[in-house]
Amino acid sequence: MAKHETPFLDELENGPWPSFVSDLKQQAEVRAKNEKGVEFQIPQDCVDDLLGVVELSYKHGRTHWKHGGIVGVFGYGGGVIGRYCDQPNLFPGVEHFHTMRVNQPCGKYYSTEYLRQLTDLWDFRGSGVTNMHGATGDIILLGTTTPQLEEVFWTLTHDFNQDLGGSGSNLRTPADCLGTSRCEYSCYDTAALCHFLTNEYQDELHRPAFPYKFKFKFDGCPNCCVASIARSDMSFIGTWKDNIRIDQDAVNKYVEQDPAYPANAGAHKGKDWGPFDIEKEVINLCPTGCMKFENKELTINDEHCTRCMHCINVMPRALKIGKETGLSILCGAKAPILDGAQMGSLLVPFVEVNADNDYEEITEIIENIWDWWMEEGKNRERLGELIMRQGFQKLLEVTGIEAQPQHVAYPRTNPYIFWKEDEVPGGWERDVDEFRKHHLR
Structure with missing residues (x-):
């Protein structure tokens, strides 16, 4: 009792x-x-x-x-x-x-x-x-x-040959999805990278020396099954840089509602969702409008594709991820502590994952970020909060990554662009002269 x-x-x-x-x-x-x-x-x-x-x-x-x-x-x-x-x-x-x-x-x-x-x-x-x-x-x-x-x-x-995980102001226990061991969508071996970084950074995992907690999470594809984009200071999300592969015969099997080609990989079998409508369920739900289906042919403008995975999830036998696979690195996600929740910001659009060189490109980025964060971070300040405080440009500087269009979240909201003097040949005086010549007539 x-x-x-x-x-x-x-x-x-x-x-x-x-x-x-x-x-x-x-x-x-x-x-x-x-x-x-x-x-x-x-x-x-x-x-x-x-x-x-x-x-x-x-x-x-x-x-x-x-x-x-x-x-x-x-x-x-x-x-x-x-x-x-x-x-x-x-x-x-x-x-x-x-x-x-x-x-x-x-x-x-x-x-x-x-x-x-x-x-x-x-x-x-x-x-x-x-x-x-x-x-x-x-x-x-x-x-x-x-x-x-x-x-x-x-x-x-x-x-048991088993170690303790992380707690406190240190590297927390890295976590990954099933990756290539079970999932056809996975763009890299999540388990191999997770295992490598866990072993590589044992001191950071067991001996707290950071301003606050730091999390790695590994998603094999943009479906983000471990929610790395929302929950980790540094997320590794599988992606591809070529085109989505299309099987036109399979596309038409879905359109014709062939029983062997159920939409959404056969999920929700107990519920009748009605006849499959490719315009309603795929084309019109593409976030960039980069798809069209005409004359029994599906076309995708891959330059506008943001890898949202929706079309692949709905028609998995017709659409496949590209063959040139790797991962994207995003930084700064966290749950609410000081400044509220925020998602990860894209730092490296594409990394070819290669275990043969001990993931050297990835570890170099990690250690540059840690050096900056440990030097500049305040007590209990997550990486995302430091990025907000000092700016994403500072993150690019400390990692040695050149600015790219993918780093821009949205267009500038004012017409003025400012350059550092050493970034422009001739210095700011020449820019002022050019501005006066062309705009102050």
């Missing part, structure tokens, strides 16, 4: 959606029965007390957790998030209830054997409560005591 009454939390179990409250109640019951006979290393009723302290937070309208300060494993400054309850007399089972972040495998591929090992370890040395890949991407192990941290860390690294 539960120790604590939870009327506020009980309300969260109503409605059609799954509730974390139900999961916690189930785990509390499992620990109370302990049918496996596990010799728990932290209090058996810790999950029950967790429900109690969360209920009290709902009742009081404020948190009853206090940050644990410096708590972690030897040699690492990140990977452990210390939490202590400010009501230890009421909830002794969660007097300290630390979270450990574990570096997830690329593409989140697991064997069932590994998952059993991981959950058995956390049942033994933790609360048994996990959060598999929330916003951080990591495996989140929720709730253990300080003496168990080193024990869990030893088992992960020595027995």
